[in-house]
Amino acid sequence: MALENDKLIIAGREFSSRLMVGTGKYASFQQMAQALEVSGAEIITVAVRRVNISDRTKESLLDYIDPKRYTLLPNTAGCYTADDAVRTCRLAREAGLSDFVKLEVLGDEKTLFPDNEELLKAAKILVKDGFTVLPYTSDDVIMCRKLEDIGCAAVMPLGAPIGSGLGIRNPYNIRIIMETVKVPVIVDAGVGSASDAAIAMELGCDGVLMNTAIAGAQDPIAMAEAMKLAIIAGRLSYKAGRIPRKLYANASSPIEGLLA
Amino acid sequence: MLVMLNGEQTNIKENCTVVQLLEQLHIGRERVAVEVNRDIVPKAAYDSHTLADGDKIEIVHFVGGG
Secondary structure, eight states: OTTTTOOEEETTEEESOOEEEEOOSOSOHHHHHHHHHHHTOSEEEEEEEEOOSSOOOSOOGGGSOOTTTSEEEEBOTTOOSHHHHHHHHHHHHHHHOOOEEEEOOBSOTTTOOBOHHHHHHHHHHHHHTTOEEEEEEOSOHHHHHHHHHTTOSOBEEOSSSTTOOOOOSOHHHHHHHHHHOSSOBEEESOOOSHHHHHHHHHTTOSEEEESHHHHTSSSHHHHHHHHHHHHHHHHHHHHHOOOOOOSSOOOSSOSTTOOO | OEEEETTEEEEOOTTOBHHHHHHHTTOOSTTOEEEETTEEEOGGGTTTOBOOTTOEEEEEEEEEOO
């Protein structure tokens, strides 16, 4: 296939799949494991939370995830300050023994939009501390450039609010971000359906990260497959080079030899 | 002695080490991170780190998330 040697490289690590998926909101761990498998994703996000001390009977997420197969990307979801996010990343590194982190510092509970000021602050500390930082950010070109400048391994602009399923609301910003930074651009959040994922990839993004679009679908396993195919289709379409948009028709059949 | 364990006042054995506490709670050491008074206890120090009365202990692990 045309994408055989088309690898996603983040901080020197090679990945064949450009789809990254979350592990939250599934009906069961079994369903999650099956969705992960079908999606073909190699990077999966997890959250860091307190162990339930009083009830130790509950199964653990990692019983269903083979750490040799997947690269775990711990997130800092729920953190509203740089301090909290940095603390969470350090705990995640200790628990997972990997430097990869999805850094998110939220500014508002209703929109879950990033607090870019705190995000930049946290990113600086974490980069200095040896982390491979993948920051969830607004679809803001200047912000993405700043995150790249301070040493983030990728930038992850949102397509739309987390869990909203509104798709890529500002494709032009995403496109400019892509043309501005050299690190991988991964659309994180907002995807609702396979066509949204394909649009992100057709814009030239290096990957897409999603959770709710798969986990919240009526049939998460089928949606995981749809997303896998959409990412491949979108990437191929981008590489193939689309035709220019034209206002008027351009016949596909020859004019010559028409019956008189 | 009384410690604050994951936000709850909890009674644990005197001079308990981190590894003893994890064993007592049936928590495998491989998949967690432990913080005592805001400092991470590296896994290599679980055997030697003795907990003290009033310590604020956090034991975290990975859960599903996006």
